[in-house]
Amino acid sequence: MGKMGCHTVLSVLIVFVLPLCEDLFCEAMTMNSVILPQESGGGASQALSHLRSKRSWVWNQFFVLEEHAGDEPLYVGKLHSDVDKGDGQVRYILSGEGAVSIFTIDENTGDIHATKRLDREQQAYYTLRAQARDRNTDLLIEPESYFIIKVQDINDNEPTFLDGPYIGRVAEMSPVGTSVVTVVATDPDDPTYGNSARLVYSIIQGQQYFSVEPNTGVVRTVQADMDREVQDCFLLIVQAKDMIGQMGGLSGTTSVTVMLTDVNDNPPRFPHSNYQFSVPESTLVSRVVAKIKALDLDLGPNAEMDYRILDKDGLGNFRILTDPNTQEGLIILQKTLDFETKPNYTFRVEASNHNVDMRFLSMGPFVDVATVRLLVQNVDEPPVFLSPVSHMVISEAAAVGSHVGIVSAQDPDNTKSPVRYSIDRKSDVDCYFKIDNRSGVITTNQPLDREIVAFHNITVLASESLNVSQVGKAVVLVSLMDVNDNAPNFTIEYQMFVCENSKPGQLIQTVSAVDRDEPENGHHLFFSLTTEASEKLNFTLRDNQDNTASILTQHGSFLQRDQLVHSLTVVISDSGSPSLSSTNTLSITVCDCDLNGHRRFCSQTALPLLLVRLSSRTAAAILTCIFTVLGIT
Structure with missing residues (x-):
């Protein structure tokens, strides 16, 4: 078959094959391809007429390497029509994206050059139009045709972690392989060409505690005994490298801060096995008399405490509650203290976690016990009456100086100070009664009349002779017995x-x-x-x-x-x-x-x-x- 016949068969092949290529550049047909001319407004009949005339454009696939740094314009390729006999009668013209500003064409030879550095990440390809005209008549000798110049990628961008730095959390004592966080890097290079955008992840700091899956970026634990109480924070450096990690690839890094969250893996412990406190015997019931605290290295709910008194010496006399803010055990008095009767108390207190993690019970009991000794301090107490309230009865006809009753008080302290008695005159303004300051005998001081005052409520005071500021009080209720001294x-x-x-x-x-x-x-x-x-x-x-x-x-x-x-x-x-x-x-x-x-x-x-x-x-x-x-x- 002759030369023209081959061109015709190749042209027809391209008409059917070219639309089937998913890539605009159909890599399989890059060398010495014959592109079917297309004119604006032309139809199938015109295309067939060109086929019959056996004319067509002839050029190679056009590529230009990005980031070319040479001083001279970069040769891209040549436009050529098979009508051009090389006698200078054909003039080539270039138009479209980047024509003149980026790409120039030698109108005599059809040679195309790039005059500027190109960046594929800014624009990956350019679509241009080519014309071939008769130099004398300026008429088209070939229909105008579109072609593409593709910017070929080089590895000029390093991977970038757009979401970094990262913060991850994982429970302490987690098993090996527990997922912590996923890091993701991006590379703007061409993922369809070479390995410029194919990334591999690795840890370059912290690899003794954590690992990263090379292809997915999932960070996982590599130790099962990481203890928050020993170290609660880790700083990792994760690297992403392109070119599948091969030498010469570019890389980027990000930081990953891993926080260990707490689990209840520590039992409470008292800092001391024995505690001693002093409590004045005058302390009121329901008051806090001592505070103890067991320490727990855990945090929050894992460190919440429950306390209880174990021994009889403390039970009934004291109770213990947990302060919700400080987790202290508050020992509260339940019965009045008396130094002379019981000068000290000794009992054990148990501390336990309020919330227990069953996984760690094998480590030992999650309770601790301490001994508490409370020493009752002697206080100079006021005299105490044998009866705080006394009831006495006397006839309203009793003569002045008659015996009403007797009260008795004594100093509860070991000093046993003598006691002096008196009547609080606020309770007996009219002085109906008097009391012997030594014996406590109460007698009448004025005539009594039941029809005027039938009931007397007086307050008797007992003060220590050695310390007059210590005063005890008792109430004496005196009822007057009626006599028939009023006629109807x-x-x-x-x-x-x-x-x-x-x-x-x-x-x-x-x-x-x-x-x-x-x-x-x-x-x-x-x-x-x-x-x-x-x-x-x-x-x-x-x-x-x-x-x-x-x-x-x-x-x-x-x-x-x-x-x-x-x-x-x-x-x-x-x-x-x-x-x-x-x-x-x-x-x-x-x-x-x-x-x-x-x-x-x-x-x-x-x-x-x-x-x-x-x-x-x-x-x-x-x-x-x-x-x-x-x-x-």
């Missing part, structure tokens, strides 16, 4: 009226009486008329046997003109021994009444007699009302 009297001042038309045996009023005494069996009062009152035969009295009496008419038809006011003398007696009685006079005024017994008029002449029997204040009030009604000023 009417409950109120009665005002009685009787109608002129009253009938015999008619009830005028029911009266009652009171007695200020309080007999043990209650009041039982008796009412009676004096002999003189009984002989007048105007009125009579009936004792109702319930501490009341009824006043009744003895006869009927009382007349105002005969007598306006009648007097009735009543004797009221109590049931005491001896019995006391009082004589009381009742005034009964005669009034004009209607048929139903309602008063209509009482004679004014009876008013002065009535006022005489009233108190001055009551009489004045009645007169004021009368004058107001009559309009007298």
